[in-house]
Amino acid sequence: MTTSLRSTLDFLLHDWLQATSLTARQRFADHSRGTFDAVLDTCERIAREKYAPFNRTVDTEEPQFDGERVILPQCTHDARQAYAESGMLGAAQDYELGGMQLPYVVESAANAFFGVASISIGSNLLTTGNANAILVHGTPAQQQVFAANEFNGRWAGTMCLSEPQAGSSLSDIATRAEPDGADHADDPLGPRYRLRGNKMWISSGEHELTENIVHLVLAKIPGPDGKPVPGTRGISLFIVPKKLVGTDGQLTGERNDVALAGLNHKLGWRGTTNTLLNFGEGKYPVRGGPGAIGYLVGKPGEGLKCMFHMMNEARIAIGMAATMLGLAGYYASLDYAKTRLQGRPILGGSAGGAGAGGKDASAPQVPLIAHADIKRMLLAQKSYCEGALALNLYCARLVDEGRTGEGQAAADARLLLEMLTPIAKSWPSENCLEANSLAIQIHGGYGYTRDFPVEQYWRDNRLNMIHEGTHGIQAADLLGRKVVMQDGAGLKLLAETIAASMQRARRHAQLAPWADQLAVALQDVLAATQSAWSTGDPQEALANAVPYMQAFGHMVLAWIWLDVSASVLERDPDPKDAANAGRMAAARYFFHYELPRIAPWLAVAARRDMTCAQVAPEMF
Known part of the structure; x- marks a missing residue:
């Protein structure tokens, strides 16, 4: 498994994406192909030793709550520790934060080994993403206390958006945040608030893998009239640690009022705890008043x-x-x-002959x-x-x-x-x-x-x-926002990028038919985009956003395969190497079997078919 994956990663990183060329940039000047390979070697080994052998274990030994603690199998603790000690939590971060200043593309490739070995054993993507958000929007103190301790592995991070009654409709969230009095307006860790509410579907929301958990929580703050601002305009972001900390990054010994309300038992990803959390319900009362203590990140309402x-x-x-x-x-x-x-x-034989299609039982x-x-x-x-x-x-x-x-x-x-x-x-x-x-x-x-x-x-x-x-949200984002943003500048740029790949591919005779096929698909996607929006009615345009996205995605993947194929042929004009021949076979399959599927998907989007949108509930 890892041999095949490593071969694929090496080709994509170095033969196709030219990742080593990034070492010419100041940020990555200390790196080389050798350091990139060493990182992949380390991650491949940890994934093979600490993750892969326990993929079934974490699926069958689900997280359990004993009333005070969430209990996870020992292999999860060992895997998380090995990952943290490898430095991969902060691999792309500055040296000053304990990072390696790796290119993000190398970090992504290295993390691939853990996903193949056991995605369920516990992904660290939310911790890294949480810390990165604090680095961009947080104060220097928040960056030093919270982000730095997530990158070094002491603490973990979550993302708390959804609520039981709201799901993906963030404008309907009910969690509230009130300023914690004038005395805490200038807290070194940021303006201090008291939060009350419930959050659902929180991955890694409660565990004993780290000494603290940093929750990033969306909550509504009061407007000038003291009432919650409707819609999304009043939504602000808060750091709400499981355990309270000082400005030196040390735990104060006091538990914040964040309580586990229950564990969700899922179809998959069973090794990762998924939780319902209550903020400020009073189970762990904090001195000074009701509510969980949170620190504002960024500006109010943003x-x-x-x-x-x-x-x-x-x-x-x-x-x-x-x-x-x-x-x-x-x-x-x-x-x-x-x-x-x-x-x-x-057996062979002429069509319809006595032996055609038969089998030799002996x-x-x-x-x-x-x-x-x-x-x-x-x-x-x-x-x-x-x-x-x-x-x-x-x-x-x-x-x-x-x-x-x-x-x-x-x-x-x-x-x-x-x-x-x-x-x-x-x-x-x-x-x-x-x-x-x-x-x-x-x-x-x-x-x-x-x-x-x-x-x-x-x-x-x-x-x-x-x-x-969800899939539907991504589709609405693509057709409702991304393809029309900046008067279509993003879509135009993508079309130009694809055109450059087609020009590159046409230098190779065997790729020219695929380039021609992709050119037609690209024009069909552009035409369907224009037709979907021709009336300017979002309800009509977005009625078939998912089929549109399916076609758009197939067009994008055909482009990717065409560009990868050009890289193969530039290095191996008549692929005899099995790996390169396999890549060409996969590309051929995609153009012969997959890309032709986009026509009916685009058709319903282009004609703004309202079959689904207009069916009345009672018809079901």
């Missing part, structure tokens, strides 16, 4: 702006998680297909992988998952360009990343889940049992179409 810094990062990370689960299933089903003997080869059985339909399912998985991995790493490379590039190149990278984020999250979540379904199919009846890991990979991956913004 909570969503601050939180979406973390949300966008988390969405790309969820896309990577979905990809790694898809790859885990692909590797498992590939191994099974190579070793499981079943059936015999079909012949020895062949491995599953000898059958064409098994190869179809394996090739589909490979095209979905390796294509999604390439997209994820491309987006990570855009992060580096946006942060360390210069002038227009940096601005374009940020705009392109904004444009691709809904696809980077949604496309792997849908299609790598389908890859997991195909992995079960290859295993046959065994795939449906717990004797093999593929059923767990499917269960774990089913969450990712919901995680960090």
Whole structure:
């Protein structure tokens, strides 16, 4: 498993994305191909030793609450400690914060090993995203006390948005934050508030893996009239630690009023605690009055702006998680297909002849992988998952360009990343889940049992179409905001970027037909976008946002595969290396079997089909 993954990562990082070229930039000057490889070596080893052997353990030994503490298996503690000690929590951060100043694309590639080994054992993406949001929007004291202690592994972080009655409708959240009196307005850790409310679906919301948990909580503050501001304008962001701390970053010994109300028992990701938290209910009363103590992050009323810094990062990370689960299933089903003997080869003969389509019962059985339909399912998985991995790493490379590039190149990278984020999250979540379904199919009846890991990979991956913004939310974001933002500047930039890849591909005769096919798909997507918005009515435009996003995503993945194929042929014009030949086969599958599927998806969006939108509830 790790050998195949490492080969794929090395190709994408170095042959395709030219990650080593980043070492010419001042921020990464201390690095080289050697240091990048050493980081991947370390993560590969930790994933192999501390994560992979316990993937089934954390699935069957779910978190338990004994009334005071959440109990997790020892392997989760050991894995988390090994990860923290590796320095990966702050891998991309400044040296001053204890980081390695790694390019984000290298950090993302290194973290891939943990996702394949055991996504359920406990992802650290929220801790890193939490700390990054504080670095961008927090005060210097908040950065030093909270973010730094998350990066060094002492503390963990969460994201507290949803509520039982509100779900994804953040304008309807009921959690309230009141100023904690004039005496605390100038607290060194930020303006101090008292929070009361309930939050739902909080991953890693309560555990004993770290000495403290830093909750980032959305809550509404009172307006000038003392009443909550309606909608999202009054939503602000607060740091609410599980245990109270001093300005020196040390625990005061006092528990904040954050209480576990219950554990959610999930279909998948069972090794990661998922909680309902009560803030300020009085279970752990804090001196000075009711409510949990929280510190304002950023400006009042700009909570969503601050939180979406973390949300966008988390969405790309969820896309990577979905990809790694898809790859885990692909590797498992590939191994099974190579070793499981079943059936015999079909005999040749002329069409309709006596022997055509028959089998020689006396012949020895062949491995599953000898059958064409098994190869179809394996090739589909490979095209979905390796294509999604390439997209994820491309987006990570855009992060580096946006942060360390210069002038227009940096601005374009940020705009392109904004444009691709809904696809980077949604496309792997849908299609790598389908890859997991195909992995079960290859295993046959065994795939449906717990004797093999593929059923767990499917269960774990089913969450990712919901995680960090549902499929429908991503689709509405793409068609309702991203393609029309700045008068379509992001969509135009993406089209220009794809056109450059097509021009590159046409230098190779065997890629020219694919480039032509992609050119048609791109024009179809652009035309459907214009048609969807031709009346200017958002209800009509967004009625088929999900089919539109499915087509858009397939077009993007075809572009990714075309560009990857150009890199293959530039290094290996007539691929004899099995890995490169496999990449070309996966690309061929995508253009022959997948890209042609976009026409009906675009058709309903282009004609603003209202079949679904206008059906009355009683008709169901």
